[in-house]
Each structure stands twice: as C-alpha cells, then as structure tokens.
Amino acid sequence: MYEGKFPKKRYKHTLQFLQEVVSTDDSILDLGVTNPFSEIMKKEGFNVTNTQGEDLDLETEAVKTNKYDVVTAFEIFEHLVAPFNVLQDIQAKKLVASVPLKLWFASAYKSKTDTRDRHFHEFEDWQFDWLLEKAGWTIKKRVKFTNPVKKVGLRPMLRRFTPRYYLIYAERT
Template sequence: MYEGAFPHKRYQKTLEFLRTHVPAPGTILDLGVRNPFVEFMEKEGYQVSNTSGEDLDLHTDVVKNSTIEIVTAFEIFEHLIAPFNILQDIKANKLVASIPLKLWFSSAYRSKTDPWDRHYHEFEDWQFDWLLEKAGWKIKARDKWTHPVKRLGIRPLLRLFTPRYYIVYAERSD
C-alpha cells in the first residue's frame, strides 16, 4: 500500500506490527507530540490524538483520565527517567510500544544540540518486558529489527545484523 513511501524502515515495520495486532479502525492516544508517523496511522484508518509535550515523568493525568482503548508509544520510554509511572497509570487496555535497544558497541544516544533529546534508558528486550509486566501489562506479541546505516566501518557492519528496535503489543493483565 505504501511501497517506497516510508522515510524510515522503522515506520514500515511499526505500521505493519500495529496493523497486525490492533487493526484499524481504532482510536489511539499516541504518547508524544504529533509527529510524521501519525499521518501514516491516520491514512491507515486510525483516529489519533497526541499528548501535548508535558513531562510524562511528572504528569500522567493525560493517560489516567483518558477513555481511549489503545495507547501507542513509539521511541518515548527511553527518554523518561521513570517510565514505570506512566505505564502503570495508563487506563487503556491495549498498548503498542517500541524502543531502541541497547547496543553493546554504541553508547546511549545524546543530542549535541538539543538538551531534551537524549536517552535516559536504552533497554535490553528482557528489561523492557520486565518493566511492562511489573506495570501490569501482559505481552501478547513482540518483534525486533535492524537499522542499517549507509556508512563504512565496524559499527555500520554490526548494525546490518544486530537488532536496534524492539516493539511489543501488550494488554492489561489485571
């Protein structure tokens, strides 16, 4: 449907995963400010609203007071100091979330120009699973994929076969 239309491999993989586990139509609260991926979800038939840039470590009312059934969080939890708090406070019963995985050959991401664009956490898959389970979620499906870059060197070579992104579909277990 979108052959060649995705600016990133992760957009394609994320939309395929979402489509498989939470087919449209559906109403989604996407954690984080509106971003280009939201347009792909809307074209797919989802009705999407976003959080408004509030500090989700401190202000979880947006998910506590929401009646939306599906929450998505694509590359958000690694930026939070305490992702457990918002995960526990989500009232929706379905969650689709992705994170960048910790890479043994690369340090955590930190923007040199934007003081807010940094990763406080880069999880291993088992750590993210544990966090979700402790916050009351039951993982129903998961996937990983690589993120090759068009550069020469040892790290770009390792990125060809080392998974960089991890995505899960979870439901409330309580």
C-alpha cells in the same frame, strides 16, 4: 513507502505490526506530540490523538482516562526517567510500544543540539519486558529488527545484523 527524510524501514515495520494488532476502529492515544509517524497512522485510517508534549515523568494525567482503546508509544520510554509511572497509569487496555535496544558497541543516544532529545534508558529486551510486567501488562506479541545505516565501518556493519528496535503489543492484565 514513506520515502524522504523519514526512517523508512522503522516506519514500515512499525506500521505493519500496528496493523496486525490494532483495528482502525480503535481509538488511539499516541504518546508525544504530533509527529511524522502519527500522521502516517492517520493516513492509514487509524483514529489517533497525540499528547501535548507534557513531561510524562511528572504529568501522567493524559493517560489516566478510559477514553482510548489503545496507547501507542514509539521511541518515547527511553527519554523518560521513570517510564514505570506512565506505564502503570495507562487506563487503556492495549499498548503498542517500541524502544531502542541497548547496543553493546554504541553509547546511548545524546543529541548535541537538543537537550530534550536524549536517551535516559536504552533497554535490553528482558528489561523492557520486566518493566511492562511490573506495571501490569502482559506481552502478547513482540518483534525485534535491525536498523542498518549507509556508512562504512565496524559499527555500521554490526548494525546490519544486530537488532536495534524492540516492538511489543501488550494487554492490561
């Protein structure tokens, strides 16, 4: 399934989770520009529209519409300085989102070549839960999963059994 340069395990888990909680009849606003996973969602029959790459810390207009049933945000909130603002402004009644979990044995991700591709936050599960609750969401389903890498060493070994991603389905309370 989705071989090649794509993160096969993460996409597989995310797609399976999405199919369990969202209908292909629902209209989806996917936060972020068109990306490999939004293309996979479309191929799987989901009705997906992406945002345009605006700075969601400063411009939340894209989510201030009742035009969509669901907002998806896969590995987006860790890049925002203030994810609360977007979460609070979402008008859709359903949210499916994933975030990388903070790993005690690794620093937060920081690209050396792309200044926009950095993590301002890496959450513990309880922190993300609290953020969602404070923004008016009730989590209905959650799952964590690992992200093993094909390298040798202590950190790669720890990645085999330490959850790296946290995926939630929430509804507006």
